[in-house]
Amino acid sequence: MNKQHILIFSLTAIFLCSCTKEKTFKSNVEDYNVYLETIAPNTTSKYFDTWNNKITKDSTELMSFGIVAGEYERNFGKTGNITYLKKAEKALTKAFEIANIGKENYARGLARNYISQHRFREALKMAEIADSIGGGKEETQALLFDVHLELGNYQTAASYLDSLKNMSSFGYLIRAAKWNDYKGDLDTTIKLMELAMARAESSNNISLRLWSYTNIADYYGHAGRIEDSYRYYLKALKLDPKNAYAKKGLAWIVFSHEKNGVEALRILDAVTQNYVAPDYYLLKAEIYDFLGDEDKKAQNLDAYFNLAKNPYYGQMYAAYNVEFLLEHTKDYQKAMQLAFKEIESRPTPETYNLLAKTYLKMGEYKKALAVVEDKLVAKSYEPTILWTTAEVYKVNNEFDKVQALKRELETAFYELGPDAIEPIKNL
Numbered sequence: 570m571n572k573q574h575i576l577i578f579s580l581t582a583i584f585l586c587s588c589t590k591e592k593t594f595k596s597n598v599e600d601y602n603v604y605l606e607t608i609a610p611n612t613t614s615k616y617f618d619t620w621n622n623k624i625t626k627d628s629t630e631l632m633s634f635g636i637v638a639g640e641y642e643r644n645f646g647k648t649g650n651i652t653y654l655k656k657a658e659k660a661l662t663k664a665f666e667i668a669n670i671g672k673e674n675y676a677r678g679l680a681r682n683y684i685s686q687h688r689f690r691e692a693l694k695m696a697e698i699a700d701s702i703g704g705g706k707e708e709t710q711a712l713l714f715d716v717h718l719e720l721g722n723y724q725t726a727a728s729y730l731d732s733l734k735n736m737s738s739f740g741y742l743i744r745a746a747k748w749n750d751y752k753g754d755l756d757t758t759i760k761l762m763e764l765a766m767a768r769a770e771s772s773n774n775i776s777l778r779l780w781s782y783t784n785i786a787d788y789y790g791h792a793g794r795i796e797d798s799y800r801y802y803l804k805a806l807k808l809d810p811k812n813a814y815a816k817k818g819l820a821w822i823v824f825s826h827e828k829n830g831v832e833a834l835r836i837l838d839a840v841t842q843n844y845v846a847p848d849y850y851l852l853k854a855e856i857y858d859f860l861g862d863e864d865k866k867a868q869n870l871d872a873y874f875n876l877a878k879n880p881y882y883g884q885m886y887a888a889y890n891v892e893f894l895l896e897h898t899k900d901y902q903k904a905m906q907l908a909f910k911e912i913e914s915r916p917t918p919e920t921y922n923l924l925a926k927t928y929l930k931m932g933e934y935k936k937a938l939a940v941v942e943d944k945l946v947a948k949s950y951e952p953t954i955l956w957t958t959a960e961v962y963k964v965n966n967e968f969d970k971v972q973a974l975k976r977e978l979e980t981a982f983y984e985l986g987p988d989a990i991e992p993i994k995n996l
Contacts, residue, residue: 594796596823598832604806604816605835607842610647634664638678645685649813649846651881658682673702677712687884689719689915707733711740718751721917739768739777743784750788753950759788779808783815790818791984795826813844817852825986830860847876847886851893859987870897887911891923901931918949922957929961937961952981956989959996971996 641657644650661682665675676699683692693716699709714729730748735741742765749758762785769777786801799822805815816836824833833856841849854869873893877886887907894904908923921944928937941961945954959974975996982990 594799595827596799596819600803601806601816601819601836604810605839606810607839608811609843610644610811612644612648612653634660634667635675635678638664638682642682642685647811647844649844649849651879651885654682654685655881658686671704673699673704673709676702677705677708680712680716684715684719687887687914689716692716693720707740711744714744718747719917720915721920723751736764737768739765739772742768743781746784746788751949755788755792759785759792762788775808779805779812782808783812783818786815786818790822793980793983795822795983798822811843813840813846813849816840817849820852824856824859825983828859828987830856845876847873847882848889850876851889855986855988884911884914887914888919888923891927895926895930899930901927905931918945918954919951921945922949922954925957925961929957929964934961934964938965952978952984955981956985956993959993963996 638657638660641653641660645653645657658679661675661679665672665679668675676695680692680695680699683689683695693713696709696712696716699705700713710729710732714726714733717723717726717729727748730741730744733741733744742761746758746761746765749755749761762781766778766781766785769781782801782805786798786805789795789798789801799819802815802818802822805812806819809815817840820833820836820840823829823836834853837849837853837856841853850869850873854866854873857863857866857869870893873889877890877893888911891904891907891911894900894907905924905927908920908927911920911923914920921940925937925940925945928934928940938961941958945958955974955978959971959978962968962970962974975993978985978989978993978996982993985993
């Protein structure tokens with residue numbers, strides 16, 4: 570056997586060993602049981618109350634508004650309660666109005682709050698105001714990258730990323746990772762995120778470490794590195810035992826990788842005792858559908874609908890609402906209206922995907938194909954978008970293109986979930 574054959578054999582053996590390891594990986598309830606206690610998070614303190622009580626209708630105590638806004642945003646992270654995010658917005662708006670010095674800081678804070686609410690055009694306006702004021706130039710450029718990427722202004726986003734380039738900067742590395750994820754280069758994304766995580770760990774900044782661990786866990790999951798993903802969700806929970814996002818990540822591993830819907834629901838039920846966000850109920854409905862429990866599925870869909878109709882959410886759940894209308898209420902006209910509204914807000918492959926799916930459901934196959942070919946092909950490599958593209962090609966009899974996409978989609982079953990397996994096999 571020559572050296573080239575030995576090398577190929579060795580690489581193949583490593584690949585097969587790695588695949589086998591991931592397929593045989595199994596979670597252990599003893600790893601995370603301790604984090605499933607259902608104690609409500611503390612959302613107040615003497616310190617917070619002191620500053621909050623200083624705020625009156627005619628207050629001009631700038632420091633009070635800034636501190637209170639920060640506390641409200643932390644409470645939103647702890648509970649998922651949208652009321653806290655709206656209260657933070659109100660405090661930041663007042664701070665921005667009354668500030669004479671450091672006004673750009675409140676403009677950036679308000680922009681980030683708007684990003685959390687999916688009010689991206691308003692976020693851009695505030696970021697541009699911060700830029701025009703000056704001060705904290707690098708922080709503002711990073712914010713402008715974030716907003717333009719969300720809006721689908723990819724060339725502009727790239728120019729801001731270039732202006733930030735600094736391989737020793739945590740802020741640059743996480744944005745470069747996000748940029749490469751958008752481009753579909755997952756290997757580079759993970760390498761950059763690992764560098765960012767190393768920076769966070771060396772700084773011993775708990776919030777940066779927590780953010781790094783949950784994000785690297787997501788990326789490892791996308792790459793099929795399930796055990797690594799699992800390990801980093803656990804590392805996140807060791808830092809923050811109440812972290813709902815990390816628990817949701819564990820639930821997804823148990824559901825999608827292990828096909829253990831009952832245990833996944835046990836994890837999610839523990840989360841939703843004290844953390845309220847509509848999408849958690851959609852996931853629970855998906856799992857109940859997998860388990861064949863139509864009553865519990867319907868109950869969780871109702872819970873999603875009743876939460877998501879809160880006007881405070883605005884556009885935050887617009888994409889979920891389109892899917893909800895298409896799959897569950899069959900109100901295709903309303904779904905189309907929402908899809909167009911999302912495109913108007915931010916014309917990205919993700920929003921055009923909603924429109925393509927709506928046309929597909931309506932039987933408007935040529936319109937769906939036009940959207941796919943003009944707005945989706947080679948614009949995104951997200952499995953959900955590739956799946957829509959394959960379905961649209963199938964109904965338009967483009968079978969060669971379907972088969973090429975099918976091969977790629979068959980490597981994404983973990984990301985798409987168990988309910989996707991049969992439909993994709995039948996493409």
